[in-house]
Amino acid sequence: CYEYAILLIKKGLAYVCDLSPEEMNEYRGTLTTPGRESPWRNRSVEENLDLFERMKNGEFPEGSRTLRAKIDMASPNMNLRDPALYRIKHMPHYRQGYKWCIYPMYDYAHPIQDAMEGITYSLCSLEFENNRPLYNWVVENIGLFKPEPRQIEFARLNITYTVMSKRYLRKLVFEGHVDGWDDPRMPTLCALRRRGYTPSSIFEFVRRAGIAKANSIVDIELLEHCIREELNTTAPRRIAVLDPIKVTVVNYPEDKTEYFSLPNNPGDPNAGTRELPFTRELYIDRDDFAEVPPPKFHRLKPGGEVRLMGAYIVKLEETVKNPDGSIAELRVSADLETRDGNPADGRKVKGTIHWLSAKHAATATVMLYDKLFTEPNLNNIPEDKDFTDYINPDSLKVITDAKIEPSLAGSNPGDRFQFVRTGYFCRDTKNPDTFNRIVTLKDSYKF
């Protein structure tokens, strides 16, 4: 950059200006009125060269002088009103230490660096559109770049219910609203990775969202759709009972253990199967039982039947309660003829629920992540509000005593599964005993 600056000085296209920051601001004019030329604008090439050299060597204090491009103080584009190219900074240079005291401005260094790196299309976001004429000015007036780099702008990605700017993300981390840059609720790549999002699902999301110049905010549902779509074909199904209640199969022998074979992916026969132990004492999810069922409730209810996935059809016989009224245990009877199919009498059982043998189930911690904010568009909140006012208090629910099927114990950190009827989960890489919910399954059932 330095050599090219010398070149521009020699061409009479750059000059050392002694205006103070305040003066320069005043000379710049306003959006509607032209600026005035600096009194130092027409120094000789020799003087400019000498002063620039001495700026570099640290002879002048910070803020005393700048190297400026000689363009047009009356330009309607403020960036072209003799922008600073170099300013003095008395800070240690990464290689020259305190012997080097000048540093180039972004607008000057950017096109040069692009050219040196062989960049032909320099992509950036919309707010740099006004800088493009200056980018081109540098490229054209240095005139030495073989493929001349070109700057092309496009709109940055925004997603509903989250923030994307570094400034905001930084605040979330530093104020402790999240556990760090890789907190699985963050939209950072390291967080998405920890959450369980695959690179391919993110690529697919970005591809479908598209690239354009309109400021926009993409529905988070599109991102979720992309990871569900991928994991539906690749994630092995497993059973986890997040909020367990005890179920006793009254007509099943106390000391018997049967193994049922469940598909790893019902949509993909090649995915194989795994064995799941069945005993008299089971766990099912609290959500799958209702003492007073809402309409169209296809799960366990008084007098009703459900299919235990991959096993028997079961009928609720009795609800045992604790003294405080809470449910202690559900007692059901199994139709032992339905192990491999439907009942001979042709009756239809609508619901299928997941279950685990109490004796065999392992315990795990499960992190249920939800949207970090309650407001879809954080760029659109009232003036007197801060974006942190909209943080979702329920963005994380920790379950410490979830029951998981035994086979999950042999999985590795980073492995992804579909917890059947619940969602997609990823074994955490930082805390291997926990599973992160990547995304829920779609659920068309409305209470």
Added chain:
RNA sequence: AGGGGCGUCGCCAAGCCGGUAAGGCACAGGACUUUGACUCCUGCAUUCGUCGGUUCGAAUCCGGCCGCCCCUGCCA
């Protein structure tokens, strides 16, 4: 106010050297289902910010207006 951009379905987004509105997400029905998942059908802009002009014909060309974003750092 001067300049630079942008405005097509709830959210994205093709189309834009004129020929009569792709696709995805979301949503709503239905089929299938030992995941209320998946899959599969079906529906979802007579209209392209708006007004007017040119034309046999305009989202596409022309003009006015409206709305939103960016620009007055020796930040990036």
